[in-house]
Amino acid sequence: MYGQMMQMPLLISSLIVHAERHHPEREVVSRRVEGDIHRTTYKQLAQRARQVAQALAALDVKPGDRVATLAWNGYRHMELYFGVSGSGAVLHTLNPRLHPDQVVYIADHAEDQVLCFDMSFWPLIQAVAGRTRTIRHWVAMTDRAHMPPPDQAAKVPGLLCYEDLLALQNGRYEWPSFDENTASSLCYTSGTTGNPKGVLYSHRSTMLHTFAAALPDCLGVGATDAVLPVVPMFHVNAWGLIYLAPMVGAKLVLPGAGLDGKSLYELLEGEGVTVSAGVPTVWQGLLAYVDAGGLKFSTMRKSAIGGSACPPAMIKKFLDQYDVHVIHAWGMTEMSPIGTAAAFKAQHIEQSPEQRLAVMATQGRAVYGVDMKIVDPNGADLPWDGQASGDLHVRGPWIIERYFKGEGGDPLQNGWFPTGDVARITPEGYMAITDRSKDVIKSGGEWIGSIDLENIAMAHPAVAMAACIAAKHPKWDERPLLVVMKKPGVEVTREDILAFFEGKIAKWWTPDDVVFVDSIPLGATGKMQKIKLREQFKAYKLPTA
Numbered sequence: 178m179y180g181q182m183m184q185m186p187l188l189i190s191s192l193i194v195h196a197e198r199h200h201p202e203r204e205v206v207s208r209r210v211e212g213d214i215h216r217t218t219y220k221q222l223a224q225r226a227r228q229v230a231q232a233l234a235a236l237d238v239k240p241g242d243r244v245a246t247l248a249w250n251g252y253r254h255m256e257l258y259f260g261v262s263g264s265g266a267v268l269h270t271l272n273p274r275l276h277p278d279q280v281v282y283i284a285d286h287a288e289d290q291v292l293c294f295d296m297s298f299w300p301l302i303q304a305v306a307g308r309t310r311t312i313r314h315w316v317a318m319t320d321r322a323h324m325p326p327p328d329q330a331a332k333v334p335g336l337l338c339y340e341d342l343l344a345l346q347n348g349r350y351e352w353p354s355f356d357e358n359t360a361s362s363l364c365y366t367s368g369t370t371g372n373p374k375g376v377l378y379s380h381r382s383t384m385l386h387t388f389a390a391a392l393p394d395c396l397g398v399g400a401t402d403a404v405l406p407v408v409p410m411f412h413v414n415a416w417g418l419i420y421l422a423p424m425v426g427a428k429l430v431l432p433g434a435g436l437d438g439k440s441l442y443e444l445l446e447g448e449g450v451t452v453s454a455g456v457p458t459v460w461q462g463l464l465a466y467v468d469a470g471g472l473k474f475s476t477m478r479k480s481a482i483g484g485s486a487c488p489p490a491m492i493k494k495f496l497d498q499y500d501v502h503v504i505h506a507w508g509m510t511e512m513s514p515i516g517t518a519a520a521f522k523a524q525h526i527e528q529s530p531e532q533r534l535a536v537m538a539t540q541g542r543a544v545y546g547v548d549m550k551i552v553d554p555n556g557a558d559l560p561w562d563g564q565a566s567g568d569l570h571v572r573g574p575w576i577i578e579r580y581f582k583g584e585g586g587d588p589l590q591n592g593w594f595p596t597g598d599v600a601r602i603t604p605e606g607y608m609a610i611t612d613r614s615k616d617v618i619k620s621g622g623e624w625i626g627s628i629d630l631e632n633i634a635m636a637h638p639a640v641a642m643a644a645c646i647a648a649k650h651p652k653w654d655e656r657p658l659l660v661v662m663k664k665p666g667v668e669v670t671r672e673d674i675l676a677f678f679e680g681k682i683a684k685w686w687t688p689d690d691v692v693f694v695d696s697i698p699l700g701a702t703g704k705m706q707k708i709k710l711r712e713q714f715k716a717y718k719l720p721t722a
């Protein structure tokens with residue numbers, strides 16, 4: 178017997194329809210590449226998203242066609258999020274921090290038909306325009322006055338102006354209804370090993386992920402909040418916040434290219450931001466700025482941090498010095514991205530600050546909808562005892578089944594997706610990533626988790642950033658080498674740093690050596706590139722060797 182409730186497909190367009198009807202005057206504020214602060218509302222944004230849908234039809238974009246973006250977080254990008262997916266086409270958010278060759282590879286692989294870009298990426302557009310195979314139109318996301326001069330424009334055949342395209346449309350457009358399993362958007366993994374692979378989300382997976390992300394123990398955002406996603410809209414859909422904000426009627430504050438401490442702080446304070454989200458490296462810049470100026474956060478109450486391990490020292494600083502609660506979250510492109518969030522359970526309420534910090538420092542417990550387990554090399558389940566660590570596998574309705582165009586074969590193992598992360602899980606269900614499997618340090622047949630070592634190092638007051646990598650060792654095969662970037666103007670020695678590990682970990686986990694570097698290479702999504710460091714130090718001779 179079937180239930181007798183309405184069959185309404187879960188479609189992304191319904192989010193902006195809802196926001197227009199129920200939160201029409203709620204603001205979307207953007208720092209534009211033109212330099213100013215732009216203000217709009219969900220009502221106006223919904224109108225312009227419909228104009229986008231009409232403009233795409235006028236460009237002969239068909240359902241299923243890929244429309245790419247190379248853009249910062251801003252209202253025009255958001256209009257494309259809804260206009261493209263809502264009309265049945267597929268939004269493909271390209272990462273502008275990639276090398277032009279990679280952009281060409283990905284755009285060709287995705288068979289993008291249209292590419293919409295912020296003018297700050299005009300040099301990149303000129304570098305790739307003659308080389309892609311399928312792009313018919315290049316749309317500059319600006320007005321006529323800010324278009325490139327004619328001599329430059331002539332170098333990009335098919336160049337169009339976004340505001341001109343919208344001006345031709347009246348916005349009288351009905352969002353189409355279709356199967357909720359239809360593809361909505363496409364993101365490529367960063368391809369640190371091998372070619373990038375496409376992850377194709379559906380309307381259904383996106384909507385279910387949005388509901389879950391909004392839950393109080395996940396990102397926990399409501400109509401009275403003002404949300405600032407520092408995480409780029411080209412990095413796994415800004416962790417769903419572009420969908421979540423209109424769903425709940427939150428104000429949205431979009432930082433554009435201004436990701437330095439000062440620009441972020443001004444927006445956070447100026448717009449009364451209550452919740453923000455980003456990777457640890459951007460918060461380092463912000464905290465350095467706030468520290469230096471003796472400033473405070475007057476409205477921010479919560480910051481979601483993930484994408485790479487958030488050092489406990491950062492969680493503690495946010496809480497003790499700035500009264501900002503950190504929600505440490507974990508996920509990946511293949512998971513839309515959210516998998517776990519480190520929210521408390523009832524038993525933690527009365528615990529000591531140290532015990533609570535230990536909970537907050539884990540990557541968190543599974544959000545409803547995500548199932549997880551850790552397994553040994555033979556695929557057998559490992560216990561959740563907080564000790565055993567193994568390969569982390571996940572499954573759920575917003576987790577990948579296969580890569581775009583079947584790339585890489587079947588990624589699943591017995592219906593579970595192997596994340597490539599190594600983790601342990603406590604009896605209470607809190608998961609802690611110890612490493613990515615390719616970063617694990619194998620010392621005498623045992624594994625040393627580099628993230629634990631980095632977290633300790635980053636609590637040292639003189640350390641700005643630290644990466645722990647495997648260095649070759651004649652007896653133990655591999656031993657940890659700690660690569661440290663110091664804070665400016667401070668002095669610290671190798672011995673100081675090594676002494677800092679005493680009593681915090683098993684002695685044999687202590688790094689064998691410390692090297693100081695001017696900078697640690699970061700990838701396109703703000704993560705430490707250990708591959709590059711391993712390359713740099715591949716001939717390094719440890720003093721213990």
Ligand code: ADP
Nearest residue numbers: 367483484485486506507508509510598610613
């Ligand atoms: P890529 O880094 O390849 O661009 P993703 O952005 O999808 O891909 O990153 C996913 C990976 O980032 C995870 O598999 C995990 O290794 C790492 N990661 C994400 N969040 C966290 C976290 N809170 N702590 C530790 N690692 C994390």
